[in-house]
Amino acid sequence: MGLVTAAIPFFLLAVLIELALDRWRGWGLYRLNDAIGSLGAGILSRILGLVRVGILILVYAPLYQWLEPTYLALGISWSIGNPWHLVLAVIAYDFCYYWKHRFSHEINIFWAEHLVHHQSEDYNLTTALRQSSDLVPLGWIFYLPLLLIGMPWEILVTAGALDLIYQFWVHTQKFPKVRWMEWILVTPSNHRVHHAQNKVYVDRNYGGVLIIWDRLFGTYQEELDDEPCIYGVRKPLNTFDPLAANLQHFKRMWLDALHTKSWKEKLTLWFRATGYRPADAEAAMPVPSGDLDNFHRFDPQIPRSLRWYALVQHLIYSAATLALLAGASELSYGTITLMVSMLVVGLVVNGRILDGEARSRHWELARLALLAATLPLLPPVVWLPAVAYCLASGAVWWLLVFGNKDDTVTPVRN
Structure with missing residues (x-):
């Protein structure tokens, strides 16, 4: 380790x-x-x-x-x-x-x-x-x-x-x-x-x-008492999906490479100064920077019950990750890849739940069904807890999303 x-x-x-x-x-x-x-x-x-x-x-x-x-x-x-x-x-x-x-x-x-x-x-x-x-x-x-x-x-x-x-x-x-x-x-x-x-x-x-x-x-800057730090990036991510976070700038550069007509730009924009965009691509797909004078953090409001559900799911993913990291040396590469894939899907869907993404109500059920379908490919020791997890999570999710219409929104301090 x-x-x-x-x-x-x-x-x-x-x-x-x-x-x-x-x-x-x-x-x-x-x-x-x-x-x-x-x-x-x-x-x-x-x-x-x-x-x-x-x-x-x-x-x-x-x-x-x-x-x-x-x-x-x-x-x-x-x-x-x-x-x-x-x-x-x-x-x-x-x-x-x-x-x-x-x-x-x-x-x-x-x-x-x-x-x-x-x-x-x-x-x-x-x-x-x-x-x-x-x-x-x-x-x-x-x-x-x-x-x-x-x-x-x-x-x-x-x-x-x-x-x-x-x-x-x-x-x-x-x-x-x-x-x-x-x-x-x-x-x-x-x-x-x-x-x-x-x-x-x-x-x-x-x-x-x-x-x-x-x-x-020559790159040092002291923290100034009269200039409070505003955290984040100029072109905000606006999602809690960790895979989308990793793809954010790659996606933007790829779209710029597709839209620009210049082959020189297509090949060189990847290695130009940060934030550089070909003029024709920027004109076709403007991406405005955030307004720091009126800065508001991305903070979609979702029902309190879904926040708790997402927190519990995250804790389960964290525990599964620690167990996987500790026991990876005893597993085959194929098994590790499958378990990693299931965790990635879970992290993505959990992030979309926190975004308030409407489609996540179906994505979460599909994720649980996919996990259940892959159980025969996983080590037998995880079968029983995984079945219990899928059944419990599926039942709770169904009650929260399809059976409960009276959730209130949790206020979050800005």
């Missing part, structure tokens, strides 16, 4: 603590739909990692082995048991992460992957878990320079995990600005800036652990 997977229970515990404080203190940092949308994106990222090959290791490990005699000749030797080597590895990794992160904001194709992490219009610890699924993995190329210092792939993976785990805690609004920390480390204050869509804050503070890279390369 990797470090990030092992840390997931602690992440979830921290989320529960912040949520409890939010409700006790009345901060208004959490909305159920947005939190589930972010956590759903995090689940999607982790489970899709079970069915795809990690390209970084696929490329990096053979290159390291090829260069290993040269490293030995030069006396370059890393030890994962040496804490100073690990500190140096995290610093080196974070330098590469800075440039990867910066390019992810500056180039269309890279932004399409990274955009997912910024779509939440709230800012709390669930935002940290809102990760891209790397549908078109390209970020690995930024870590190849670590071969120049002979970093073994095992240390690279460990440094990357530590870098990512550190970034969890900075996604909170309730940790104050600490002056000395702002000069050296990424903190909640300077990372709030990074997630804000205010003009003064856009494309700033790219560091993962260290903020010194931003100070060195």
